[in-house]
Amino acid sequence: GDSVTQMEGPVTLSEEAFLTINCTYTATGYPSLFWYVQYPGEGLQLLLKATKADDKGSNKGFEATYRKETTSFHLEKGSVQVSDSAVYFCALSLNTGFQKLVFGTGTRLLVSP
Amino acid sequence: SAVISQKPSRDICQRGTSLTIQCQVDSQVTMMFWYRQQPGQSLTLIATANQGSEATYESGFVIDKFPISRPNLTFSTLTVSNMSPEDSSIYLCSVGASSYEQYFGPGTRLTVT
Numbered sequence: 173g174d175s176v177t178q179m180e181g182p183v184t185l186s187e188e189a190f191l192t193i194n195c196t197y198t199a200t201g202y203p204s205l206f207w208y209v210q211y212p213g214e215g216l217q218l219l220l221k222a223t224k225a226d227d228k229g230s231n232k233g234f235e236a237t238y239r240k241e242t243t244s245f246h247l248e249k250g251s252v253q254v255s256d257s258a259v260y261f262c263a264l265s266l267n268t269g270f271q272k273l274v275f276g277t278g279t280r281l282l283v284s285p
Numbered sequence: 286s287a288v289i290s291q292k293p294s295r296d297i298c299q300r301g302t303s304l305t306i307q308c309q310v311d312s313q314v315t316m317m318f319w320y321r322q323q324p325g326q327s328l329t330l331i332a333t334a335n336q337g338s339e340a341t342y343e344s345g346f347v348i349d350k351f352p353i354s355r356p357n358l359t360f361s362t363l364t365v366s367n368m369s370p371e372d373s374s375i376y377l378c379s380v381g382a383s384s385y386e387q388y389f390g391p392g393t394r395l396t397v398t
Contacts (some may be wrong), residue, residue, distance in 0.1 A: 204385045204386070206386055208389075214391060214392075215377055215389045215390055215391040215392045216328070216377065216379075216389040217389070218286070218386050218387075218388065221386055223385070261327065261328070265385040265386070265387075271316055271381045271385055271387070272330065272333070273318075273328075273330070273379075273387055275327045275328045276327060277326070277327045278326075278327050
């Protein structure tokens with residue numbers, strides 16, 4: 173079945189460090205890929221997306237590139253801030269009328285000053 | 286993106302009782318979704334609620350336990366029936382958007398004692 177695998181957390185970094193959160197997927201078709209972020213005590217916010225191979229999604233300094241050959245969508249940021257501390261979820265949608273989202277398990281990021 | 290509100294934001298309930306969660310959207314949407322996020326876990330889709338049709342439930346979720354209403358294009362309710370402590374979770378509604386992403390409400394944090 174369709175699934176998303178994320179790296180285990182928590183990821184602990186110092187402010188201004190480089191961030192990578194790995195995400196790989198398994199899908200029968202050609203999915204759209206998303207990163208969502210959940211700040212403490214809040215709901216999910218869409219961070220970025222990519223709808224086809226080689227697309228790069230970007231927002232708030234975060235980037236992720238849709239790699240069809242490696243079925244990956246790794247999240248990166250060049251310099252993290254304390255305010256980036258949150259849980260990050262990778263997800264896919266199968267681009268069918270049903271529009272179902274499949275989520276990874278989430279990766280908690282902790283950034284210290 | 287749509288603005289989504291949920292009521293209540295949190296509740297503490299006795300086992301054996303039921304709670305109805307409301308989800309209101311500021312624009313008309315075709316697809317609405319209900320998710321459960323158990324403590325420290327990822328999101329699991331409970332059901333898809335389209336206006337004018339019966340909700341479609343995911344494996345492991347049944348209508349008797351989680352009845353859903355969708356009376357119009359801006360509103361939906363999810364009822365958690367005959368609650369047990371295992372139902373303690375965050376319940377989130379979301380709406381589908383044009384590029385297969387979804388936008389989420391702030392969630393309802395339910396504790397069953």
